[in-house]
Amino acid sequence: MNGLILKKRNFFFFFIAIGILLLSIVVANRGPNVDSDYYTYLDYYSYGHQNVEPVFKIASNIFHYINNGFIWMLGFFAFFGLLLKIRAFYDFFYKKSFLSFLYMLFMYLVVFFPIWEMTQIRMGLAISLLVYAFIIVDKLWIKALFCLMALLCHYGTSIVIVLYFIFYFFSNRKILAFSLSSLVVYIFSQLIVRSNYEVYNVDSYSEIFNPYSFKNLYIFLSSLFVIFICYIDKKYNNINIIMAFISLMLLVLYFIVGSTYPSIAIRYADISLFFCLLALGLIYNSPYASIYKLVSFFVLIPYFFNTYFLSSPPVVNINFIRVLFNV
Structure with a gap:
């Protein structure tokens, strides 16, 4: 069967x-x-x-x-x-x-x-x-x-990998895991600030650092929501917890380097959002999580579709589909 x-x-x-x-x-x-x-x-x-x-x-x-x-x-x-x-x-x-x-x-x-x-x-x-x-x-x-x-x-995944293995090995020692991950985020931020990234700095790149964006607020609240739900269900070592903590740590990195290197910060905010949604998606048998996921779906889908395809200028020019198929 x-x-x-x-x-x-x-x-x-x-x-x-x-x-x-x-x-x-x-x-x-x-x-x-x-x-x-x-x-x-x-x-x-x-x-x-x-x-x-x-x-x-x-x-x-x-x-x-x-x-x-x-x-x-x-x-x-x-x-x-x-x-x-x-x-x-x-x-x-x-x-x-x-x-x-x-x-x-x-x-x-x-x-x-x-x-x-x-x-x-x-x-x-x-x-x-x-x-x-x-x-x-x-x-x-x-x-x-x-x-x-x-x-x-991509070398930029190094911080994600280190954070994952910190929580993987020290999932039962939350304070130690949080302390180590905070230290890693700080060290990594200093490496970015002290490295040769002039092409990505605020003077060379058009992207804008916005610490109060809807995306950042959603990442913060959703990651905390996942951790809260997992603790209520007493799933302390669940993969959801690891994904949510990675998301929060990357959001901290965003705030540290964002004013100087907004382009790099935004890329880590994207990764943070991904692991936040992954952590949320991994929750099962929770009516509260089901409602939260449903609301997220109907909020994020139109928000990002507008951001990527309908903004001015768009991140992706959707007209390429018409050109490709001669429509």
């Missing part, structure tokens, strides 16, 4: 994978002037960059041997970034509830897909590896291997 259920799940995911492939093809063929990072990655691909991570360098060197290699490379990052995340959602959430899987799927596609699969493609793939390691993989050495691969995709 279990074998039959497993076959049905794999059969259903096969069609999901086809959808991911088609979506990746669309993303790869989007052309320039759709997102802000397209020409940056084209320069990295064409001329190289000494500070870019090894995975991008290896992929770039391989796809140089293929016609339209840059398009193939964009498709590669989009496909595997989506595939790993959605497979992790599928393996974890589908066992509990198909509606929970759909919830995480739609939340991801609207809130994060435009920034990670269409703009920050290295971070998109890195986060996929971390998600799979954190919620699917059980063996410690395999977790470490996935985290290493994520680090080689």
